[in-house]
Amino acid sequence: MTSATGLDHIGVCTRDGPALWAAYERLGFALTPVARQSRRPGEPLGTGNRCAMLRQGYIELLAILDPALPDNGLGAMLDRFAGAHILALGMEDSEGNLARLRRAGLDIPGIAPLSRPVDAPDGPVARFERLPLPDAPEGRVQLVRHLTPELLWQDRWLDHPNAVTALRAAILVSDRPAESAARLSRLSGLALEPDPAGGFALPLPGEARVRILPPDSLDALLPGVTPPALPMVAGMVLASADMARTRAALPSATETPAGLMVPPEAAGGCALVFTP
Template identity: 70%
Template structure:
């Protein structure tokens, strides 16, 4: 299949991994162990922990050893610490590479990435097709070669009730341009967003691309330090009451989609737990 197959994950970037990981554990997420990343050139400066959901996941990526190559992560963190990675699933890397080249994108080839799942344990492997020079951040197609290593039951149950990644919300001063880039990468058609702007529908969720005035209604009080950017993430839950009880100590905001943890308490991105 040549085209995006779903909403795979959203990634947050930080200089201080332990601090961000602690924030998400206090939010009620069960995180995978710290995992160092590598590519075909060797070890990278980055390492992550992830909140694996039944569908999709959140990646919490940190600069662990800045002296090593960082694959562009440091440059993105200089913009702001928060959500910079938007990954859509794919099944056919070579077919998608050919499609994107026909569309005029200069992509060198399928980019491999790997990381051990646990210390001295099995290695998870991925294939990526990043959108070159995307101002929105690292927007990419990704294929999991070893999904069973990541989606283990011990990591997919969360005290806050989160079960699935439903939406990523991009805010852009020129939403039509950002939406067109996203559609080109995904190989899928856009549709009008219900609140104004654009939406990319996917089999297991969607990406919304909104102007700042629309985003201000969807995500009240959220202002991004620069645009275009991933401003919000919407998660499905098993039970809204469980979520509210677990997060009751935080300054939650009501939104049209559900209850929102503001960026100041979620690593730089608005985290909405849907009703």
């Protein structure tokens, strides 16, 4: 399949990994162990993550852990703001999607490898192939293929105290929503449709979507959320298997038109919206 296969993950980024990870544990997420990243074996990066693995998709919580090593561009993104800088759509055919994007005129040098150990530095290694959208002002927008999905989607990491089971949507705010939407459509190989709040939506396989909204639509959806920069992923929508458990895990969350919301300042710079 030479188009996107779903909403793979959203990456929330910081320079203070322990603080971000503690914040998400307070929100009722069970996180994977700390994992350091590498481009290839023998090419370590200064970045590392913990993740909230969901039955559909996941949340990556990425940090700079060693400033002396290359950070794969993360430092430059964090100079703008701490928050959601990564929007990853799934893919199955890396070579086919690379050829499609090159035919569309995108200057993509090739498939970018990435890997990280699971459980321990000398444990099994999860491997990925990426096709990043060049020079995307929205952040690190990319297609991702998991070469070792069985290492990440392990049953022990899929049950969360807050009852979240799936990543349903990314909410991207742009001062030029038509341009942002066109970039995402081009990357994904999928068609856009109007969003009921204004702007555009990119429906994805697996019942997920990316919503691309103008700034004047955001307050009606996420009251009080003010993006520190544009364009950016200002929020994500998460599906709960049990909203009573979700509310019990999030006593300070507020009801909004989009769902039960945790504000960006409590979630590393990205609003979290919980829905049934």
